[in-house]
Amino acid sequence: MTIYEEGLSANNANYTPLTPVDFLERAAETWPNKTAIIHGTTRRTYKEFLERSKKMASAINKRKIGDGDVVSIIAPNTPAMLESHYGVIMSGAVLNALNYRLDAPTIAFILEHGESKLVMVDKEFSSVMEEAFSMMKKVPEVIGINDELAPEGKLLGKIDYETFLMEGDPNYQWPRVKDEWASMALNYTSGTTGNPKGVVFHHRGAFLNAMGNAVAFGLDSSTSYLWTLPMFHCNGWTFTWGVTAVGGAHVCLRSVDPELIFKLIEEFKVSHMCGAPIVLNMLVHAPDEVKKKFKHLVQIATGGAAPPSAVIASMEKLGFKVLHLYGLTETYGPSGICAWPPEWDALDLEVKATRMARQGVGYPTLEGFRVVNPDTLEDVPADAETIGEIWIRGNTVMKGYLKNPKASAEVFEHGWFHSGDLAVMHPDGYAEVKDRSKDIIISGGENISSLEIEEALYKHPKIMEAAVVARPDDKWGETPCAFVTIAPGQVDLSEDEVVQWCRANLASFKIPKTIIFCELPKTSTGKIQKFLLRDQAKDL
Incomplete structure (x- = not known):
C-alpha cells in the first residue's frame, strides 16, 4: 500500500457515478427559461423539459417498474421521444427506443427478447404495433402518443401520453444512479440475417460519448x-x-x-x-x-x-x-x-x-x-x-x-x-x-474494395447512388456487379457509358462486369442492403 491509498478513498463528496441524465438537471438550473425543444407550435423550456421528465419517471415507478425493467418507445423525433431519454432512465428502467421502420415480427421479437414492461406508441405506428402485439404471448402496458404533427391514426392504450405524465410528480426525487456500469439503454442492431442482437449501454459510456x-x-x-x-x-x-x-x-x-x-x-x-x-x-x-x-x-x-x-x-x-x-x-x-x-x-x-x-x-x-x-x-x-x-x-x-x-x-x-x-x-x-469483411470481392486472387468502385461511380454526374457486390464467376471466382440509381432528371445513362467511366477511373480488373439500373434497397437507418443485392447478383 502506498501513501496515496491511505485515507484517500472515494466517498459521496468526491465521487458520484456518471450518468447522462444529470445533464438535464444542470441545464434546467443554468438555463431554466431557455427554449430546449422546438416542435411544430410547441416550445418547451429546460425547466419544463426537466419537470416533464420527472413526471415520466414518477409515473413509471408508480407502476412498480424500475431497476432492470425495460420501457420501450416507438416514435419519430418528437418531444415524447426526447423526454423518454431522460424520464425512463431517471426511473431506473432501461430505455428501448424501437426502430419504427421494422416489421411486426421483428418488433414482437424485440419486445419479448428485452422483456419490455411498458411501451409508448406514437399513433402513426399503431397498425404495425397492433400486429406485433398479436404475435406476443404477453403484451406490455401500452401508452398512446398523440403528437401534434402526427398523421391520422388510431391511438392505442387505455390512457394517452399526456394523461400518463399527469400521474407523475414534477418535483419527483428520482432514484439516483448507484452504479455507472448499470444498464440504461437497449438498442437492437439491424441484422441482415436472423434476429437482431440487443446491444446494452451503461451510464458511464453514454455520459462519455455524449461529452465526446x-x-x-x-x-x-x-x-x-x-x-x-x-x-x-x-x-x-x-x-x-x-x-x-x-x-x-x-x-x-x-x-x-x-x-x-x-x-x-x-x-x-x-x-x-x-x-x-x-x-x-x-x-x-x-x-x-x-x-x-x-x-x-x-x-x-x-x-x-x-x-x-x-x-x-x-x-x-x-x-x-x-x-x-x-x-x-x-x-x-x-x-x-x-x-x-x-x-x-x-x-x-x-x-x-x-x-x-x-x-x-x-x-x-x-x-x-x-x-x-x-x-x-x-x-x-x-x-x-x-x-x-x-x-x-x-x-x-x-x-x-x-x-x-x-x-x-x-x-x-x-x-x-x-x-x-x-x-x-x-x-x-x-x-x-x-x-x-463480408463485402470484399476476390477476383482472380485479387482483393477488390467495393467501396473504391462505388467511390468512382458516385463521381459520375448522372449517378445518384451506387452499390457494388460480388457476382459469382466460373473463371474469376467473383467479379464486381454494380447496382446504380440514376440521378433525378437524367434518363440517358447507358451501361457502356458507366463502363467507360470506370475504365477511366479504375484499374481494369476492378471495372464492373455487370451493371444493373434500379432503386437500391436500404435498411431502416439508410444503409444499403448489400445482402439483398448479393442474392440478386447470384441469380443473374
Whole structure:
C-alpha cells in the first residue's frame, strides 16, 4: 500500500457515478427559461423539459417498474421521444427506443427478447404495433402518443401520453444512479440475417460519448441542433444527451423532408445536424427551388456508411461543413472522427472531400482505435495499402449483447471490440475503411474494395447512388456487379457509358462486369442492403 491509498478513498463528496441524465438537471438550473425543444407550435423550456421528465419517471415507478425493467418507445423525433431519454432512465428502467421502420415480427421479437414492461406508441405506428402485439404471448402496458404533427391514426392504450405524465410528480426525487456500469439503454442492431442482437449501454459510456460528441462537433449553448438523425439509432448517436449537456436547442423533425429541412435550418438558424450519407444525398439532389443559401454556418456530421467524396464535395458547395464520424451501435454511435488538420485547408475541394471520406482517428473518449492484422494481432503498417480490421477499446464500447454471451465473447476476443470493418492505415495515422469483411470481392486472387468502385461511380454526374457486390464467376471466382440509381432528371445513362467511366477511373480488373439500373434497397437507418443485392447478383 502506498501513501496515496491511505485515507484517500472515494466517498459521496468526491465521487458520484456518471450518468447522462444529470445533464438535464444542470441545464434546467443554468438555463431554466431557455427554449430546449422546438416542435411544430410547441416550445418547451429546460425547466419544463426537466419537470416533464420527472413526471415520466414518477409515473413509471408508480407502476412498480424500475431497476432492470425495460420501457420501450416507438416514435419519430418528437418531444415524447426526447423526454423518454431522460424520464425512463431517471426511473431506473432501461430505455428501448424501437426502430419504427421494422416489421411486426421483428418488433414482437424485440419486445419479448428485452422483456419490455411498458411501451409508448406514437399513433402513426399503431397498425404495425397492433400486429406485433398479436404475435406476443404477453403484451406490455401500452401508452398512446398523440403528437401534434402526427398523421391520422388510431391511438392505442387505455390512457394517452399526456394523461400518463399527469400521474407523475414534477418535483419527483428520482432514484439516483448507484452504479455507472448499470444498464440504461437497449438498442437492437439491424441484422441482415436472423434476429437482431440487443446491444446494452451503461451510464458511464453514454455520459462519455455524449461529452465526446460535444467536443468533436463543437457544441455549445448557442447550438441549434436539427434532428435529421433518428433518435432510435444508437439513441441519436448520444446527441440526445450531448445537446442537452451544453444547453443547446433540440429542433425536432418527424421525417426527413429536404424542403422542410432547408426551411427549418433558415427559420431556427440550425447550426448542427447529423445524418447518414443518404440524407446528404437527398439534400444534394433536392429541387433547386427548395434549396436555400444560408447566412450562417451549418455543420453536418455523417456516418453509418462511408460517404462518397462526390457527395461531400456537393454538400460543401451548398454551404454545409461536413464532419465524417465513424462508429457502430456497439460503440454508442461515433467512436472515430476524421479530425481536420490545418494543412488540408490548402487542398482543392475534390481532394479535400477524398481526405474527408476517411474514418480518421479515435474519439477523445476512447482508449484505443487500431487497424489490426487478425492473424498476427499486430497493427498493420501505415502504408495506405495493407488491409486489417478496425479494433476498438474503451469505456464507450457496449457491455455486450443481451442474452448472447457467445456472440459477446467472440466480438471481444483478445480484449478488443472487433468491428468487422476492413481498413487501411495512412502514413498520417488516419484509418480508411475499405469494406466490410463480408463485402470484399476476390477476383482472380485479387482483393477488390467495393467501396473504391462505388467511390468512382458516385463521381459520375448522372449517378445518384451506387452499390457494388460480388457476382459469382466460373473463371474469376467473383467479379464486381454494380447496382446504380440514376440521378433525378437524367434518363440517358447507358451501361457502356458507366463502363467507360470506370475504365477511366479504375484499374481494369476492378471495372464492373455487370451493371444493373434500379432503386437500391436500404435498411431502416439508410444503409444499403448489400445482402439483398448479393442474392440478386447470384441469380443473374
